[in-house]
Amino acid sequence: MEKPEQGVALSRSFEKVNAILEKHGYNPSNLIGILQEIQEEYRYLPEEILTYVATALRVSPAYVYGVATFYAQFSLKPKGKHIIRVCDGTACHVKGSEKVLKAIREYLGLRDGEQTTGDLLFTVETVACIGACALAPVIAVDNRVYGPMDEEKVRHVLEALERGDEVS
Amino acid sequence: MSDTEKKVIIVDGQEIPLEGEKNILEVARKANIDIPTFCYHSDLSVYGACRMCLVEVEGRGLMPSCSTPPEPGMVIRTNTARVLEARKMIVELYLANHDRDCTVCERNLNCRLQEMASRMGITKVRFGERTEKLPKDESTFSLVRDPNRCILCGDCVRACREIEGIGIYDFTHRGAKAQVEPAFGKKLAEVECVYCGQCAIRCPTAALVVKSELDAAWKAVLDPEKFVVAQIAPAVRVAIGEAFGLPPGEITTGKIVAALKKIGFDRVYDTSFSADLVVVEEAEEFFRRLQSNSRLPQFTSCCPSWVVFAERNYPFYLEHLSSVRSPQQVFGSVIRNFVSKMENVPNERLVSVSIMPCVAKKFEARRAEYVHDGIPDVDLVLSAQETIKMIKMANIDFRELDPIPFDVPLSAGSGAGVLFGVTGGVTEAVLRYAYERLTGKELKEVEFKAVRGFESVREAEVDFDGRPVRVAIVHGLAHAQRLIQEVREGKRSYDFIEVMNCPGGCIGGGGMPLGYPDYQMVLKKRAEGLYNADRLSPVRKAQDNPAVKLIYERWLKHPGSELAERYLHTHYYSRRRISDEVIRIQEAKSARKVDVAVCVGTSCYLRGSYNILQKLLKMAKEYGVEDRISVGATFCLERCAKGPNIRVNEEIVSGVGEENLKEIFENIILPKLEEVYEA
Amino acid sequence: MKFTTRKELEEYTALLRERENPKRILVCMGTGCLAKGAEAVYEKFVEVLGAKSLSASVVFEKEEKSSFPLCPTGCMGICETGPRVRIEPQGIQYLRVRPDDVEEIVERTVEKGEVVYRLVQQEATNGQVRYWPLMRDDPFYRKQIRLVLRNCGSINPENLDEYLARDGYLALAKVLTEMTPDDVIGEIMKSGLRGRGGGGFPTGRKWQLARMVRANQKYVVCNGDEGDPGAFMNRCLMEGDPHSVIEGLAIAGYAIGASEGYIYVRAEYPLAVKRLRKAIQDAYAAGLLGENIFGSGFSFNVHIKEGAGAFVCGEETALIASIEGKRGMPNPRPPYPAQKGLWGKPTVINNVETLANVPIIILKGAEWFRSFGTTTSPGTKTFALTGKVKNTGLVEVPMGITLRELIFEVGGGIQGDKRFKAVQIGGPSGGCLPEAYLDLPVDYDSLCGAGAIMGSGGLVVLDEDTCIVEVARFFMSFTQSESCGKCVPCREGTKHMLSILQKIVDGRATLEDLELLEETALVVKDASLCGLGKTAPNPVLTTLRYFRDEYIDHVVHKVCPARVCQAMREFWIDPDKCRTCGKCARVCPVACISGRPKVPYVIDQTKCIKCGSCFEACPFDAIVVRWRRKDNE
Numbered sequence A: 001m002e003k004p005e006q007g008v009a010l011s012r013s014f015e016k017v018n019a020i021l022e023k024h025g026y027n028p029s030n031l032i033g034i035l036q037e038i039q040e041e042y043r044y045l046p047e048e049i050l051t052y053v054a055t056a057l058r059v060s061p062a063y064v065y066g067v068a069t070f071y072a073q074f075s076l077k078p079k080g081k082h083i084i085r086v087c088d089g090t091a092c093h094v095k096g097s098e099k100v101l102k103a104i105r106e107y108l109g110l111r112d113g114e115q116t117t118g119d120l121l122f123t124v125e126t127v128a129c130i131g132a133c134a135l136a137p138v139i140a141v142d143n144r145v146y147g148p149m150d151e152e153k154v155r156h157v158l159e160a161l162e163r164g165d166e167v168s
Numbered sequence B: 001m002s003d004t005e006k007k008v009i010i011v012d013g014q015e016i017p018l019e020g021e022k023n024i025l026e027v028a029r030k031a032n033i034d035i036p037t038f039c040y041h042s043d044l045s046v047y048g049a050c051r052m053c054l055v056e057v058e059g060r061g062l063m064p065s066c067s068t069p070p071e072p073g074m075v076i077r078t079n080t081a082r083v084l085e086a087r088k089m090i091v092e093l094y095l096a097n098h099d100r101d102c103t104v105c106e107r108n109l110n111c112r113l114q115e116m117a118s119r120m121g122i123t124k125v126r127f128g129e130r131t132e133k134l135p136k137d138e139s140t141f142s143l144v145r146d147p148n149r150c151i152l153c154g155d156c157v158r159a160c161r162e163i164e165g166i167g168i169y170d171f172t173h174r175g176a177k178a179q180v181e182p183a184f185g186k187k188l189a190e191v192e193c194v195y196c197g198q199c200a201i202r203c204p205t206a207a208l209v210v211k212s213e214l215d216a217a218w219k220a221v222l223d224p225e226k227f228v229v230a231q232i233a234p235a236v237r238v239a240i241g242e243a244f245g246l247p248p249g250e251i252t253t254g255k256i257v258a259a260l261k262k263i264g265f266d267r268v269y270d271t272s273f274s275a276d277l278v279v280v281e282e283a284e285e286f287f288r289r290l291q292s293n294s295r296l297p298q299f300t301s302c303c304p305s306w307v308v309f310a311e312r313n314y315p316f317y318l319e320h321l322s323s324v325r326s327p328q329q330v331f332g333s334v335i336r337n338f339v340s341k342m343e344n345v346p347n348e349r350l351v352s353v354s355i356m357p358c359v360a361k362k363f364e365a366r367r368a369e370y371v372h373d374g375i376p377d378v379d380l381v382l383s384a385q386e387t388i389k390m391i392k393m394a395n396i397d398f399r400e401l402d403p404i405p406f407d408v409p410l411s412a413g414s415g416a417g418v419l420f421g422v423t424g425g426v427t428e429a430v431l432r433y434a435y436e437r438l439t440g441k442e443l444k445e446v447e448f449k450a451v452r453g454f455e456s457v458r459e460a461e462v463d464f465d466g467r468p469v470r471v472a473i474v475h476g477l478a479h480a481q482r483l484i485q486e487v488r489e490g491k492r493s494y495d496f497i498e499v500m501n502c503p504g505g506c507i508g509g510g511g512m513p514l515g516y517p518d519y520q521m522v523l524k525k526r527a528e529g530l531y532n533a534d535r536l537s538p539v540r541k542a543q544d545n546p547a548v549k550l551i552y553e554r555w556l557k558h559p560g561s562e563l564a565e566r567y568l569h570t571h572y573y574s575r576r577r578i579s580d581e582v583i584r585i586q587e588a589k590s591a592r593k594v595d596v597a598v599c600v601g602t603s604c605y606l607r608g609s610y611n612i613l614q615k616l617l618k619m620a621k622e623y624g625v626e627d628r629i630s631v632g633a634t635f636c637l638e639r640c641a642k643g644p645n646i647r648v649n650e651e652i653v654s655g656v657g658e659e660n661l662k663e664i665f666e667n668i669i670l671p672k673l674e675e676v677y678e679a
Numbered sequence C: 001m002k003f004t005t006r007k008e009l010e011e012y013t014a015l016l017r018e019r020e021n022p023k024r025i026l027v028c029m030g031t032g033c034l035a036k037g038a039e040a041v042y043e044k045f046v047e048v049l050g051a052k053s054l055s056a057s058v059v060f061e062k063e064e065k066s067s068f069p070l071c072p073t074g075c076m077g078i079c080e081t082g083p084r085v086r087i088e089p090q091g092i093q094y095l096r097v098r099p100d101d102v103e104e105i106v107e108r109t110v111e112k113g114e115v116v117y118r119l120v121q122q123e124a125t126n127g128q129v130r131y132w133p134l135m136r137d138d139p140f141y142r143k144q145i146r147l148v149l150r151n152c153g154s155i156n157p158e159n160l161d162e163y164l165a166r167d168g169y170l171a172l173a174k175v176l177t178e179m180t181p182d183d184v185i186g187e188i189m190k191s192g193l194r195g196r197g198g199g200g201f202p203t204g205r206k207w208q209l210a211r212m213v214r215a216n217q218k219y220v221v222c223n224g225d226e227g228d229p230g231a232f233m234n235r236c237l238m239e240g241d242p243h244s245v246i247e248g249l250a251i252a253g254y255a256i257g258a259s260e261g262y263i264y265v266r267a268e269y270p271l272a273v274k275r276l277r278k279a280i281q282d283a284y285a286a287g288l289l290g291e292n293i294f295g296s297g298f299s300f301n302v303h304i305k306e307g308a309g310a311f312v313c314g315e316e317t318a319l320i321a322s323i324e325g326k327r328g329m330p331n332p333r334p335p336y337p338a339q340k341g342l343w344g345k346p347t348v349i350n351n352v353e354t355l356a357n358v359p360i361i362i363l364k365g366a367e368w369f370r371s372f373g374t375t376t377s378p379g380t381k382t383f384a385l386t387g388k389v390k391n392t393g394l395v396e397v398p399m400g401i402t403l404r405e406l407i408f409e410v411g412g413g414i415q416g417d418k419r420f421k422a423v424q425i426g427g428p429s430g431g432c433l434p435e436a437y438l439d440l441p442v443d444y445d446s447l448c449g450a451g452a453i454m455g456s457g458g459l460v461v462l463d464e465d466t467c468i469v470e471v472a473r474f475f476m477s478f479t480q481s482e483s484c485g486k487c488v489p490c491r492e493g494t495k496h497m498l499s500i501l502q503k504i505v506d507g508r509a510t511l512e513d514l515e516l517l518e519e520t521a522l523v524v525k526d527a528s529l530c531g532l533g534k535t536a537p538n539p540v541l542t543t544l545r546y547f548r549d550e551y552i553d554h555v556v557h558k559v560c561p562a563r564v565c566q567a568m569r570e571f572w573i574d575p576d577k578c579r580t581c582g583k584c585a586r587v588c589p590v591a592c593i594s595g596r597p598k599v600p601y602v603i604d605q606t607k608c609i610k611c612g613s614c615f616e617a618c619p620f621d622a623i624v625v626r627w628r629r630k631d632n633e
C-alpha cells in the first residue's frame, strides 16, 4: 500500500485509538477487545499503533505483538474492503468447501499465498466453522452468511459484490 | 494412611519426605533423582511446556513433575517404559525441528538438548530435518540469537519479563509456526534490550548465546607486536573453576592469572583495584550531594544494563546516577592513560581486554564516551564462558595450575573491591569507606551483614556523623522498577540506591558458566566465595589499598580532582525510543504552514499530553488557522523531565500544559505562522 | 418492569400467561435461515399483515381478536430447509418459504387454517408422497425431546416477556428465595447433570469444588467458544434462547458464591453476541441481574468477552488466559480453575448447554430430569447433525439413543441413499465410528469405550464417497493449525502426523510411515499439555482401529477405495482416440508424455504426477482417467 494513504488513514484514527483505550479503561486485560476495535477501525493492526497501545497499557510491545499474532482474527497487513471467509469446517469440508475456495480464488485471480486482491477490494480467508453447518458449504462475506454454495453460486455472489449490490 | 501422616511420597521406590516443596520435581531432585527439564527454573514461574519432566503418577498417568504439587502418599516412577517412550519421542521431535550441527555449535558439549539426545540414546531422527532457515540476529555486541536452534521453552521470555521486567521476547504466532522473538520480529539492537544476558544464561540450547570475541582475543595475544593487558572482574574468580570440575565458589584467582599468562597476556590486573577507585570517587560524590542535599537518592552506576535502562526509562533520574564510570571502564581508562605510560607502550600497540561475568560490558565498552580517537578504552570483553573456552583451547590443565599473583604495581584490590561481584557489595564497600572518612574513626567491624543476602530489596540505615543515611539495595531490574516506582510515589525514601541488573549481582551475570540444574545453590556458593575472598584479603577497605594511594599520588592527585573527573567519570544521555514517524493527526492544506508535534511518549503521555493534543486542535480551529497547522503525535522528544513537550517546526517547547497552551499558541506558534506568511 | 421480589415476578408471569395469544406466526431468524433470506420473508409478512390490518406485534394481547402476532425466533432445527415458518396454535410448519409465498400463507393458513401442501415437509416412498404438515408428526422431531431447546425456535429471543411467560427466571427466583447454595449444588448433583462441553464432568461436583475454596472473589464463566468445526448447538442456544443461559449462569454464580460472570463467545458468532447483549441489558433493566436480586442480597453481573479466532480457547485454562487479554495458551492443571482460575480466583467454567439445563432442573427437580436419558448420563443432548445425512440441523435427543436412531430416523438416513460409512463424533477430538457401532447408545461412557468422545455434540455423517484417510488428514490439519504451539508433543507431533497423512493420501507413504504415525499418535495423546493435544490423535487412532484396511490400500496398493485421493488415479491415452496432436505432451509439467505424429501418444505411468493437465488439454477426449484398483479386484 502507498505510504501517503496509510498516513491519512493513521491520522484519521489515532484519535480513535485513544478513545478506544479510554473506553477499555487502559486495562491490559481488555487487550483483545482493544485490538478488535482497532482492527475494525483500520482493517488491520499497524505496527505504530500496536507500539502505541503497548506504551499506553504499560505492557511490552512483544506482548502485544504476541497476542496480535496468536488470534486468527487479527491481521498485521491491510485487508480488503470485503472479507470473504470460506468455511472449511468438517461439515463444509465433506460437502466440498475446497472447490468453493478454489473457485473464489480463481475468480479473484489470487496467486498462491495471496489473501488480498491488489485493489484491496477482497480478502479471502478460510475459517473453521461459521456455525451454519447445516447449510454447508458456507461462506460469509462481511459477516453475512451464504450457503449452500457451489462454484456457480459463489461467482454470482462475487459479481454482485463487485457491482456493489446487496446479494440475497 | 501412615504415609499421609508421615508426609512422604515415593519416587522410584524411594520414600522421600515432603518439606514444603512446591512440586514433585524439587522433591525428586532432593533425593538426587535427576529428572530432565528444559523449561523449569526455580526462580521463574512454572510453564510446564517442555514435557521433559513427565513422570508416571500411580492412578493419574503421565504428569509434568515441575508443575504437579506433591501429595502425601503419591507413588511416582520417573523411568517406566511409558515415561521413557514418551521422553524419547519428545526429544526426537525437538531434534527434528532443530538445526543440529552440534560440532560447529557454540554450545557443543555444554548443551542440554544435546545431552538429552545422548541420554535418550537417540541415533536417528525419523521425522527428517528442519527445512526452514531463519536469519540469525547478531545485531548487538552482547548476544547472538539463532531461532533455528530455539526449542520454544520460553525460559528467555520469562527471564526477561519476570527478572528484568522488560519483556523483550514473547511467543508469536501459533502451532508449528510459533516462535519466540522480539516485537514485530525485530532485532535485539532495535528493541529495548539491556544486553544483560539473563535470557541467554537460561537458554538450554544455542538459540541464545553470548557473542564471542574469542577470535579477536587470540589474534591479539598471538601477535608479538601487541601488548595485551587483561583485567579480571571479581565475580569471575569464583566461577571459572566450575567448568573444570571445581565446586562453585572456589576462589581460583591465582590460577586464572597463571592461565592467562600461559596464554600470552602480558599483564594481568584485578578489576577489584578499579572498584576501589570507584568506591572512593563515588563516596566522595555522595558526600558532596549529601552536603548540598541535591540529586538524592544517588544511584550506583557500575552496572551497564542498569545504566542503559535508566537512560531509556528514567531520563529524569539521570542526574541522580553516580557519574563514576564502572570498574571496567575506570580500569580501561587507567590502562590507556596510566599503564601505557608506565609500561611505555603506545596505545596503538596496547590491547586492553577485560574478563567479565557480564555480557552488557561488551556493549558498555563500545559506548561512544569510552572511545577516543577511534581507540576504545577497553578493546575486548571476554565473558567467563569465553575465558573458559580460551583456557581449554590452550591445552591448560586448569586444576593443576600453580597460582600466581597479579602484576604490580596495581596488583592489590581490597576485599571491598572484591565484593562488587555480589549484590550489596558496592554498598558495603562504600560504607566501609564512608564510615572512616566521616567519623575519622577506624572501622573495626567491617562486615555490614544487613546489606548482604538475596532478598530482592534490602535496606539499611547508617548513621553518618549524626545524619541518618538510608540505603537500599536491589537486584533484578523488575524489582528495581518496582522500588523506583515506590520511591517516585513517595512511599519509600533513600539517599543511596544500589541497582544491579542480575539476580545475585555479577555472580549471576549473563556471561558466567551456566549453573544447571540448581542455579540458586550455585549463586549462593559463588557469593560465599566472594565473602571468603574478602575475609582472606589482607586489605579490606578501599582507602587502605596502597595501589589506590599510588594512583592518586602519581596521577589523579585527589578524589574528585579535575583529572579524576576527566578520566574516571562520565555523562549519561536520554536514550528513549525515538520514532521518527510522526503520526499525522491534522494535515495543513496550505504550503505555508507550521508543523506541530505533540510528544506522546510515556512520560509526556502520563503528564497529559493527549489532552494537550485535543486542545491544540481545538485552538487551531478557534483561531481559524487549522488549514495552516499540521498537527502530529510523536514519540519521545528526549526531554521527558521537562515534559509534556511539543515540537513547533524544529523548536522544542517544554513544560506545556493545558493552562499555558494558549500562551504558547499565541507567543510561539502564531508568530512562526506569521514568519512563513511574510516570507 | 423491574422486579424487586419473587412475588412480583410470579404475578407478572401469571399475567403474561393469561394474556398470551395462542395464535402466532413464527419466522425463524437464526443464522441458517437468515442466510437463506429469512429477513425478506419476515418483512413480507409485516407488509401483508399490515395491509390486511391483521398485525399487532403484541404477543400478550389476547383480547384483540384480529391480532396475529408475528414472532422472529431462533433456530427451529432444520436450517437446511430454511427459511422456516411455523403457524401456531396448530403447529403447521413450512419450509423454504420465499417472500412470494407469504400472501398465500396468510390467506390460507393464518386466516382459514388450511395447509399449503407445497411448502410442507414431504417424503416420497415407493412413488407415494407423504406430507408432514404438523411439527409433532414430523419424523425429524418425533424422537427428539426438547428440554434445552424448549424455547429455541418458539419464542422471540429478543423479547424478555416471552422468556418470562415460559417460567423464565423463576428458577433463579426459587434459588434465591428458598434454597441455600448447598441445596442448589445438592439438587444439581442429584440430577446427575454432566458437563455438555465435552468432558462430561459432573457439574454439581465441579460447583462444589469451587464452593469449598475460600476466596474474596470467585467467577463463573460460560464457555461459548464452540470451536469444534461442524458444531453449532451452542450458537443456536445463545441466539435462540439467550436468557436461559444467563439464568443458568446466575444460578451457578449463586451456588459457588460468585458475583461476576463472563460469557465467552467466539468471534464468528456476531448474532449470538448481539442477542446476548440485548438479553443482558433487558435482564438488568428488569432487576434480574445486578445488585441485590429479588431482595435476596445476591448480586450478579454478567460480562461478555468475544474471542478472536482460536479453537484452543475453548480449553478452560486457555479461555481464562484469553479473558485476561493474553495469548490463549493453556496452563498445566493442577491447579484447576476451581482452585485458581480467572485472575487467580476460583472459577467455574461451564458449557452453554450445561447452563441452559440448570433452570429446568431447578424448576422441575432432579428426579424429573433423571427420567430422561440413562443412569450415568441423564438428560438430553443436543447435536449438530451434518454431513451426508438427509436432515441436517440441530437436534436434541435423550441420552442413550442409538446412533442408528439418530442418523436414520431423526436424520432421515443418508443423502442420495448412498451407503453409510462412518460417523464422526466429537469433532477433531473425537473419533470415527463405523457401521458396526450403529447400535451403540449415545452416552458419555459408551462413546468413550469406543474411542470416540461425546464432545460438544458435532456429529458428521460420512457416506461411501468419503475417504476415511482424507478425513483423518482433514482433522489433523485442523488441530495442527489450531495447536497453540506451547508444548512440543502437540506442536511438533501434530505437524509430523499431518505430513505423514499427507504422504499417505499422496500415495508416497510406506508401512514404516504408518508405524511412525501410530507411534507418534500415542505419544502426542499421552504427553501433551492440554486437551487439544491429548485428543488430537483420536481421529487417527479410531480410523486406524476401524478402517486400517483403507490405510493399507493407500499405503501398499496406492488405491483410494472412495475415489477421493487424486494421486490414486491413473491417466491413460486411448490410442484409438488420440489424433497425435501433441497438446498433452506440451502441457505436462513433468514431460512424461511421449509420441510422434501418427503414433498415438503414451504416458509414462512411473513419472506421471496425476496433475490432470493433459486430461484438460486434450481436445479429442482421448485421455481417460481411471481409479487404481487393487490388483486382485
Ligand SMILES: Cc1cc2nc3c(=O)[nH]c(=O)nc-3n(C[C@H](O)[C@H](O)[C@H](O)COP(=O)(O)O)c2cc1C
Binding pocket: C194, C195, C196, C197, C198, C199, C200, C201, C203, C223, C224, C225, C226, C227, C228, C311, C312, C313, C314, C315, C316, C349, C350, C351, C352, C354, C355, C456, C530, C531, C532
Ligand atoms: C481444545 C479444547 C476445546 C474445547 N472447546 C470447547 C468449546 O468450544 N465449548 C465448550 O463448552 N467446551 C470446550 N472444551 C471443554 C472445556 O475445556 C471445558 O471442559 C468445558 O467448557 C467445561 O464445561 P462443562 O463442564 O459444562 O462441560 C474444550 C476443550 C478443549 C481441550
Ligand code: SF4
Binding pocket: B098, B099, B100, B101, B102, B103, B105, B106, B107, B108, B109, B111, B112, B113, B114, B149, B205, B206, B207
Ligand atoms: S544447540 Fe545443542 S543440540 Fe543444537 S546444535 Fe548446538 S549443541 Fe547441538
Ligand code: SF4
Binding pocket: B103
Ligand atoms: S559425535 Fe559423532 S557426529 Fe559428532 S563429531 Fe563425533 S563422530 Fe562425528
Ligand code: SF4
Binding pocket: B143, B159, B160, B164, B166, B167, B168, B169, B192, B193, B194, B195, B196, B197, B198, B199, B200
Ligand atoms: S539480554 Fe536481558 S534485556 Fe535483553 S532480552 Fe535478554 S534478558 Fe532481556
Ligand code: SF4
Binding pocket: B149, B150, B151, B152, B153, B154, B155, B156, B157, B180, B199, B202, B203, B204, B205, B207, B208
Ligand atoms: S531462545 Fe532459548 S530460552 Fe528462549 S525459548 Fe528458545 S530455546 Fe528457550
Ligand code: SF4
Binding pocket: B196, B302, B303, B304, B305, B306, B357, B358, B359, B360, B361, B500, B501, B502, B505, B506, B507, B508, B509, B510
Ligand atoms: S549485574 Fe553485573 S553482570 Fe549483571 S549486567 Fe550488571 S554488571 Fe553485568
Ligand code: SF4
Binding pocket: C312, C329, C330, C482, C483, C484, C485, C486, C487, C488, C490, C491, C528, C529, C530, C531, C532, C533, C534
Ligand atoms: S497440547 Fe497443543 S494446544 Fe495444548 S498446550 Fe500443547 S501445544 Fe498448546
Ligand code: SF4
Binding pocket: C571, C587, C588, C589, C590, C591, C592, C593, C603, C607, C608, C609, C610, C611, C612, C613, C614, C615
Ligand atoms: S496427469 Fe499431469 S503429470 Fe500425468 S501425464 Fe498428465 S500432465 Fe503429465
Ligand code: SF4
Binding pocket: C573, C577, C578, C579, C580, C581, C582, C583, C584, C585, C601, C617, C618, C619, C620, C621, C622, C623
Ligand atoms: S492431446 Fe489428446 S489427441 Fe493430442 S496427443 Fe495428447 S492424447 Fe492425443
Ligand code: FES
Binding pocket: A087, A088, A089, A090, A091, A092, A093, A128, A129, A130, A131, A132, A133, A134, A136, A137, A138, C229, C230, C231
Ligand atoms: S463446518 Fe462450515 S459452517 Fe460449520
Ligand code: FES
Binding pocket: B036, B037, B038, B039, B040, B047, B048, B049, B050, B051, B052, B053, B054, B064, B065, B066, B067
Ligand atoms: S520442566 Fe516440566 S514441562 Fe518443562
Ligand code: FES
Binding pocket: B576, B599, B600, B601, B602, B603, B604, B605, B635, B636, B637, B638, B639, B640, B641, B643, B644, B645
Ligand atoms: S516522553 Fe520523553 S520527551 Fe516526551
Ligand code: FES
Binding pocket: C028, C029, C030, C031, C032, C033, C034, C074, C075, C076, C077, C078, C079, C080, C082, C083, C084
Ligand atoms: S436457523 Fe432456521 S431452522 Fe436453523
